[in-house]
Amino acid sequence: MTETHISNDSAETETAAEAGTAPANQTEAAAASAAPWWTRAVVYQVYPRSFADSDGDGVGDLNGIRSKLDYLAELGVDVVWLSPVYPSPQHDNGYDISDYEDIEPVFGSLSDFDALVAEAHERGIRIVMDLVVNHTSDEHAWFRESRSSLDNPKRDWYWWRKPQDDGSAPNGWTSAFSGPAWTLDEKTGEYYLHLFARQQPDLNWENPDVRQAVYAMMRRWLDRGVDGFRMDVINLIAKRRELIDGPERGTGSGFAMGPQIHEYLKEMHREVFAGRDETYLTVGEMPGVSIDDAALFTDPTQGEVDMVFQFEHVSLDQGEHKFDPIPLDLVALKTNLARWQVGLAETGWNSLYLNNHDQPRLVSRFGNDTEYRYESATLWALVLHLHRGTPYIYQGEEIGMTNVRFESIEHYRDIESLNHYREAVEEFDVAPSSVLSAVHAMGRDNARTPMQWDASEQAGFTTGTPWISVNPNYPEINAEADRASGTSVFAFYQRLIELRHTNDTVALGDFELLEPSHPTLYAFMRTSASERLLVVANVSDAPFNGALPLDVASAELVLGNYPVDGDMPLRPWEARLYRL
Template sequence: MPASDSDAPARAPWWTKAVVYQVYPRSFADSDGDGVGDLGGIRSKLDYLADLGVDAVWLSPVYPSPQHDNGYDISDYQEIEPVFGSLAEFDLLLAEAHERGIKIVMDLVVNHTSDEHAWFQESRSSLTNPKRDWYWWRKPQADGSAPNGWGSAFSGPAWTLDDTTGEYYLHLFAKQQPDLNWENPEVRQAVYSMMNWWLDRGVDGFRMDVINFIAKRVELVDGPAAATGGGSPMGPQIHDFLQEMHREVFEGRRGEHLTVGEMPGVSTDDALLFTDPARHEVDMIFQFEHVGLDQGEHKFDVLPRNLPALKQSLSRWQDGLAATGWNSLYLNNHDQPRLVSRFGNDTTYRYESATLWALVLHLHRGTPYIYQGEEIGMTNVRFDFIHDYRDLESLNHYREAVEDFDLDPGTVLAGVQTMGRDNARTPMQWDASPQAGFTTGTPWLAVNPNSADINVAADLSTERSIFRFYQSLIELRHESEVVALGDFALLEPDHEALYAFTRTLGDETLLVVANASDAPLSGPLPADVSGAELVLANYPADPDAAAHPTETTLRPWEARLYRL
């Protein structure tokens, strides 16, 4: 809906004013002392989430899994992994969340299953099994090599030869995560049946893992290009699949469901099609352009932060989806490093940079996603040895880089320390007690050593509370039509330190000015703020600002929100 449309607020979906909180269940709260977070732990923290003010919780996978990829390799779509609890406990979590006005969004992982899923066990058993065509099986090429040259996202080839039948199966991720063949209508109907089962149980929507990859470029698998592969695997039939999903699962249902598709490699033009309400595909997508700007040849090849590039990327997505589509807003999640370490200063200016990025992100147009611990400024962890890490992607990268390419182990470890997914997965830091109040046992992944100082209890006890700042931002989105739906306009796109933009709806304009640097920033503001209302800031009022309304100094990592 165009932001300038005067009737837009009345028609806008609920999620335009909503904020979603992502819970990574293994690391959130452990209720039984086994060192792994669980549903009971999440239930025990629902009042905390309600106090924060979030509208929905996205749960990373809680299904049965061999845990090769921490639950994103699912062996049963309609059960709960015993380490997390049971279906009965899930039902309690759902009911208690709903009592507090919090929706529950499930992670939907249907590009692939676990190789221990009953479907794959049948599929691999023989060439003639009825479920053989539920996965991507291909004969070796004449020389015995894989059907094409695609690589796995977790290092190594995307094809594995299965000894039982002598054919290769496709896995765009780990070899224990074989890809489902969505060309087969039986696969699609089985997935839709499962989704309906969860919605009938009361869940409020789905975050759809790498959902654009369910449609494969079949010509690259079977055609003349098969020897080299290359390019994105996403096929054009993705829109047909998502529209069919909407018809089979969501059409005619009452309730306020949320669908967000994780879609690596898509463009703004793609996203316009995916999120156009008239097309009935998904409500919004996760894209990765802005979190790839500090990466060189690969994820662990770390480049310096480029603020103009980051601003211009986010602004392009704001502009690209302004008229029709919708953005999801995030700077970290379970796959990304901690935002205050990646984009800010996690030592001297941890409070200031954490709140600056919160203000900047939440004042963009879209639905903000908070990742657990972000709201108290949790930082990256820095383990000294590779064996302290648990993430499959990091371990595979280290082994390949050191053993196969003979790279310096220290350099490779530094890349893992900066960009590895375990940075986001260390246990939630609740208090200064042993294991940060996460568990009474030994945690599955070591707690960040800084938990004695950085934790929920400590944050809530100080006047400079990051949590309270997030509360203010969430309340502002709930109350302000211009925050939810206003037009976005980037100011000073090439400035190396200043992040500034306006949001406008009707006669109301909000101005964000933020100094994303360790040094003071002096000079004229990009708009006249004389007589403007200072709505929110992460520093005490600057006495010079009132005396010199058109020229001021922004202190290191200072962020201000004005109503002009």
């Protein structure tokens, strides 16, 4: 076996070209050649507010992102997905958009955006924007017109309903951010629907004028050079009208996946993407989507979206609600991910993620972020990137950034966490310390603290005061220190990205879960006509002394997160990739 432990001076590590295997026959080669470009791509999500601040105002911006493009190119990513950079009152950190056609001044200008796109393209990096069209800000011109009078032409651009006979809301739907999903507008005497914050009224996609306005906006961004869209909660655009107006009015939830959803997405594809080249990427974030639904959404013959974000696997460590964390059940997690692998194997495509702007930090959530931070960060990287699908890296994941533990709720900024804390403490009399502990574990601000670039003041993120405090562990955990280390998470991610770019089996091979009931061993196969790859990972603080599912005595060790030491058992949080 060759040395494959990743370090900056690991000259013995085999090259990506050596790791790639030539197709066994012309059929396999043709299939690999015909596969969409994004089957070999890796996407990097940037949360602009927290990535890099170029002007010292404490908020990340477009020019800050531009200054880090060489870093992203060195990492090897193919796509940068930007969380919203449009004008916004920032009630939900940019997901409440007041103008779809411009850039929020705190992030820069349209000319700054154009420069970012151009310079990214020069490096072979595509730019994907967040598309937030289930709702707008209540400060958007469309909503201001809509709420101005009962007979305004844009009244029907949003969901307005009269109170029930007793004056209550039209139904019992609740907001994703706590409280009712309906707010009474005193001026017009009607309620408007907001599945998220009250400052985020839902658009009425049943109105064709709304749809055409959205499509026109999307076309303008594509004309500007944007390479696609990540579509925020896109399956919520089709409402189940019978739960709003019918005799059995909805309570709680049940508002997703209205009957028109496929019609809307097909229309969007025809109106926005038809006739253009095939270089665009569309991914739909879809809470509650099933595997069967996802297969339809991502079936290339249907013309809807390329892939979806589903939430099943990131809900498995939650009890009755998000802020009720429970320990990781590895059997449940790997079984769930395997179901999606099998379910979309013949038709459709998976997105692969364990981190994003809405999730806690991976190494703290599913790993050991103290004694085995490097090992558990790289274990989960290997496991995720060797699944079949398009991997998504969230900023800081590639250096093993961890959750933050602010001592007071006053240090948190996320509306979801603040509303939950207020409701739990004030309305349900839960002990503040208990609520804060849950926010420590599951709050979205874990992912939103500033990117940790170096050990200088404010982690090199800003020369000013950051909009949210930097994680105090930045002197030890930062990009500069990680890349200089002999155990570099960044270098490990580079290697995984190279494998996806060069190895047909990693990109397109079949998936088979092994040892599905083992509580600490995560093992699976990736196979093609020309190659068999085995992944084994010990998700535990203790050594794994059992037998591996297959004989690896004569196998080639392609990649591992420990120095090679004979054929010893898997060490704590050790992961290995073998070629059989």
